[in-house]
Amino acid sequence: MNCDQVKKLLSDYLDDHLDGDRRGTVEEHLxxxxxxxxxxxxxxxxxxxxxxxxxxxxxxxxxxxxxxxITSSRPKESPLGTPLPSKRIVFVPLAAAxxxxxxxxxxxxxxxxxxxxxxxxxxxxxxxxxxxxRAGLRDQALESETITIDDGGKSGGRSEQKKxxxxxxxxxxxxxxASRRATPDSPIxxxxxxxxxSLGYAGEEKSDAPGALREKAVPxxxxxxxxxxxxxxxxxxxxxxxxxxxxxxxxxxxxEPEAQSRHENKxxxxxxxxxxxxxxxxxxxRGVKNGPESGVSFPGGPKKRGYNCLFVETESDPDxxxxxxxxxxxxxxxxxHPSSRYAWGASREFLEGVSDSAVLVEVEALNYREVLPTLTxxxxxxxxxxxxxxxxxxPQKTKSAVDKELSSRTALEQTSLPAxxxxxxxxxxxxxxxxxxxxxxxxxxxxxxxxxxxxxxxxTYLARLDRGERFLFGAKEDLGRISDDEENxxxxxxxxxxxxxxxxxxIVIIFVRSAESPKVDPNSENKNEEK
Amino acid sequence: xxxxxxxxxxxxxxxESEAELIDxxxxxxxxxxxxxxxxxxxxxxxxxxxxxxxxxxxLDLSQEALTRAFGAISKFRGESGFYTWMYRIVxxxxxxxxxxxxxxxxxxxxxxxxxxxxxGRSLRIEFADDRAGxxxxxxxxxxxxxxxxxxxxxxxxxxxxxxLLRDLEGMPYDEIAQxxxxxxxxxxxxxxxxxxxxxxxxxxxx
Numbered sequence: 001m002n003c004d005q006v007k008k009l010l011s012d013y014l015d016d017h018l019d020g021d022r023r024g025t026v027e028e029h030l031x032x033x034x035x036x037x038x039x040x041x042x043x044x045x046x047x048x049x050x051x052x053x054x055x056x057x058x059x060x061x062x063x064x065x066x067x068x069x070i071t072s073s074r075p076k077e078s079p080l081g082t083p084l085p086s087k088r089i090v091f092v093p094l095a096a097a098x099x100x101x102x103x104x105x106x107x108x109x110x111x112x113x114x115x116x117x118x119x120x121x122x123x124x125x126x127x128x129x130x131x132x133x134r135a136g137l138r139d140q141a142l143e144s145e146t147i148t149i150d151d152g153g154k155s156g157g158r159s160e161q162k163k164x165x166x167x168x169x170x171x172x173x174x175x176x177x178a179s180r181r182a183t184p185d186s187p188i189x190x191x192x193x194x195x196x197x198s199l200g201y202a203g204e205e206k207s208d209a210p211g212a213l214r215e216k217a218v219p220x221x222x223x224x225x226x227x228x229x230x231x232x233x234x235x236x237x238x239x240x241x242x243x244x245x246x247x248x249x250x251x252x253x254x255x256e257p258e259a260q261s262r263h264e265n266k267x268x269x270x271x272x273x274x275x276x277x278x279x280x281x282x283x284x285x286r287g288v289k290n291g292p293e294s295g296v297s298f299p300g301g302p303k304k305r306g307y308n309c310l311f312v313e314t315e316s317d318p319d320x321x322x323x324x325x326x327x328x329x330x331x332x333x334x335x336x337h338p339s340s341r342y343a344w345g346a347s348r349e350f351l352e353g354v355s356d357s358a359v360l361v362e363v364e365a366l367n368y369r370e371v372l373p374t375l376t377x378x379x380x381x382x383x384x385x386x387x388x389x390x391x392x393x394x395p396q397k398t399k400s401a402v403d404k405e406l407s408s409r410t411a412l413e414q415t416s417l418p419a420x421x422x423x424x425x426x427x428x429x430x431x432x433x434x435x436x437x438x439x440x441x442x443x444x445x446x447x448x449x450x451x452x453x454x455x456x457x458x459x460t461y462l463a464r465l466d467r468g469e470r471f472l473f474g475a476k477e478d479l480g481r482i483s484d485d486e487e488n489x490x491x492x493x494x495x496x497x498x499x500x501x502x503x504x505x506x507i508v509i510i511f512v513r514s515a516e517s518p519k520v521d522p523n524s525e526n527k528n529e530e531k
Numbered sequence: 532x533x534x535x536x537x538x539x540x541x542x543x544x545x546x547e548s549e550a551e552l553i554d555x556x557x558x559x560x561x562x563x564x565x566x567x568x569x570x571x572x573x574x575x576x577x578x579x580x581x582x583x584x585x586x587x588x589x590l591d592l593s594q595e596a597l598t599r600a601f602g603a604i605s606k607f608r609g610e611s612g613f614y615t616w617m618y619r620i621v622x623x624x625x626x627x628x629x630x631x632x633x634x635x636x637x638x639x640x641x642x643x644x645x646x647x648x649x650x651g652r653s654l655r656i657e658f659a660d661d662r663a664g665x666x667x668x669x670x671x672x673x674x675x676x677x678x679x680x681x682x683x684x685x686x687x688x689x690x691x692x693x694x695l696l697r698d699l700e701g702m703p704y705d706e707i708a709q710x711x712x713x714x715x716x717x718x719x720x721x722x723x724x725x726x727x728x729x730x731x732x733x734x735x736x737x
Contacts, residue, residue, distance in 0.1 A: 013721035015697075017704070042730040045737040049679050050698035052672075058576035062590060066572075066597045067565050285540075 001025050006036050010043055549613060557606050564604070568597050571617060574700075580619065582625050584684045588707050592628070596621045618700075619710045622692055629688045662723060675737070682732040690725035697722055 006029045012018050013026050030037045549570070555563030575596060580589035600620055607616055683691055689711075695708045697718075704722075708715045 010722065011726050012719065014726075017719075039730070042734060042737075043726050046726055046729045046733060047698050049675065049733070049737050050694065051701075052676075053679060053699060054676055055573070056577045056580045056589075058572040058585075058593060059590060062572050062576060062597075063565065063569055065590075065594045065600075066568050067561065069594070069598045070564060070601045071561050178606075185571065370670075428692075507649055 001029050003029075003033060006030070006033070007039065010036070010040050013040070014043055014047060097504055550609065553604065553607065553609065553613060556601065557607070560631055561601075564601050567613075568601075571614065572597070574614065575617060575621060578621060578700065579625075581680065581683060581699060582621075582688075582691060592621065592624055596624055599624070612706075615706055615710055618696065619712075622710055625692070626688060678736050679729075679733065682729055685732060686725055686728055690721050692726065693718055693721040694725040694729065698726075716732060 006026055007017060009022065009026050013023065018026065030040060549567065552563045552567040552570075556567055572593065578587055579592040579596070580586065583589050583592060596617065600617055603620075607613070646723045683695070686694070692711060693707060696702045696710060697704075702710075704715050704718050707718045712720065713721075
């Protein structure tokens with residue numbers, strides 16, 4: 001056993017947590033290594049020092065303050081002598097009523113936007129088919145609107161394309177067969193900053209303070225036409241009306257395959273109409289991307305629509321993109337943000353080394369897991385995440401709720417995100433990244449805990465991700481704050497006002513994605529084993 | 532848990548066992564909870580002080596933890612120890628506060644932490660406090676305690692929590708894991724790193 005191995009065992013040795021064999025080996029090493037012996041001595045002194053710390057007594061004021069607070073919160077007696085209902089008893093029905101009202105509002109909005117009769121349903125289904133057809137013509141299967149900015153081939157004559165896409169607009173129309181083109185000189189930042197501004201990020205006064213938001217001015221020399229196109233493409237406004245889209249369809253005419261497609265659509269229409277009759281509701285209407293049709297599938301269907309998301313893809317240096325975003329968001333590099341320690345194994349090195357592309361997604365806190373499956377770009381890899389901003393405490397869930405959620409997932413999908421990121425990196429990407437991640441002992445332990453069966457399953461998932469399928473990943477701790485002992489769960493009392501506001505906080509997730517599709521090497525499994 | 536004595540408890544007969552006090556508290560008996568709080572408040576406060584390093588924060592944290600415990604005691608069924616449960620509340624509150632402080636610090640242009648001067652002396656304003664140290668304790672010991680406390684505050688909150696629960700409170704790994712809701716392996720690795728970090732910080736001092 002060498003010094004490095006012994007160092008890691010010294011703490012356990014101090015606590016007498018080593019079995020006989022290892023204890024003997026450590027003692028043998030200590031007898032011959034003065035450096036490790038000195039280290040052990042130092043640790044002993046630390047522990048002894050902590051144990052000798054003075055026991056500070058609570059001030060008298062503590063009990064009085066606690067008593068004052070709990071007696072003032074005790075249920076008051078009504079004039080009739082029966083206790084008034086507690087705050088919780090009053091709150092629960094009120095909260096339920098408020099939730100019901102909100103749910104009804106959402107349903108109403110969706111219903112208003114959904115087709116009202118069979119004719120509308122036909123139009124909606126056909127529209128979806130048209131959209132899919134157009135999407136098939138694009139270079140990448142992006143659901144959201146895409147703008148391509150050609151920088152005129154900066155890098156060695158190769159035309160470097162940068163794309164900005166916004167998923168916040170449902171049913172956004174992409175130009176037929178190709179993305180819109182802006183002027184060659186339009187930098188990505190202009191479009192980006194406009195989008196950020198529309199999201200409310202760049203609206204504050206410019207400040208030199210490190211934590212302050214900064215606004216980057218749009219250059220005056222930007223071509224008017226290009227600007228208009230960028231604005232139009234980045235707009236969060238309503239999508240084209242059904243009538244306008246219907247007109248477009250009529251003008252395009254219908255080919256043989258389209259007739260076949262329409263026949264199939266009618267069959268689906270009948271199913272949808274039935275589902276609607278059965279109370280499936282307007283969610284079965286247009287614009288909902290779920291199930292095999294869209295390649296996006298998650299239990300219960302998409303819960304929300306119109307996420308305030310911003311995707312940025314670029315083949316340029318991701319760190320440059322991150323720098324630009326960081327400058328816009330909080331006046332510094334993304335990876336330098338103090339909260340980047342909450343990132344899933346992400347750091348400046350991570351961003352620098354991972355990939356040639358980056359995707360920025362701006363979502364409301366706690367919603368990001370729901371957004372992951374909606375990332376429609378064929379190469380988006382959700383497991384590469386850099387969570388910037390404060391990672392709010394996961395939503396409170398009971399153990400049974402989390403168990404239920406986990407039961408619908410495969411073993412791989414229950415893997416924790418840091419571990420998966422590390423595993424992914426090792427399996428299919430740059431090995432040195434794994435080494436960097438592996439420097440963090442906790443994450444390395446997480447990865448090592450993953451059974452071989454899961455590791456081998458990853459190859460299959462890589463292929464499925466490559467085909468555009470999306471999955472939700474995350475371990476128990478990612479899904480919600482729960483207690484192993486549900487009955488003694490103290491999560492409720494752990495809530496602070498700041499936690500309660502967590503859902504309103506903004507989180508920025510940088511998704512790092514490769515410019516190329518992940519290549520699945522059929523021999524990768526064997527290679528990994530060899531490693 | 533027997534509650535016969537509690538139910539028919541004459542006012543002058545004060546239940547002494549922790550279980551009975553918990554049972555009464557669960558029924559909304561503030562006085563019983565007050566007695567329960569009195570029993571555990573020193574340990575809670577001591578832990579809170581070592582976590583925060585400041586008396587006013589320790590007072591605030593302890594007060595909040597005990598108040599929340601009273602509000603949630605109906606859910607406590609005694610399947611884990613009362614102190615385990617209480618410590619868990621303290622730790623959860625502490626983590627939330629640390630996050631809240633970090634958020635505030637991000638929004639401001641200056642650190643909320645005491646700034647050290649170039650000469651290494653702290654600029655923190657020391658308030659006169661009759662609990663600042665036991666006057667009967669030798670000055671050398673008081674200084675040593677203060678140095679250790681300062682080093683503790685330099686640790687990451689997760690590491691600080693683990694090392695305090697283990698080396699100050701003497702809790703076993705599995706109980707610490709229960710309090711912090713992390714696997715035992717994580718407790719071990721955090722403890723190892725926390726001790727190593729403290730050793731580095733305190734080399735030549737202890």
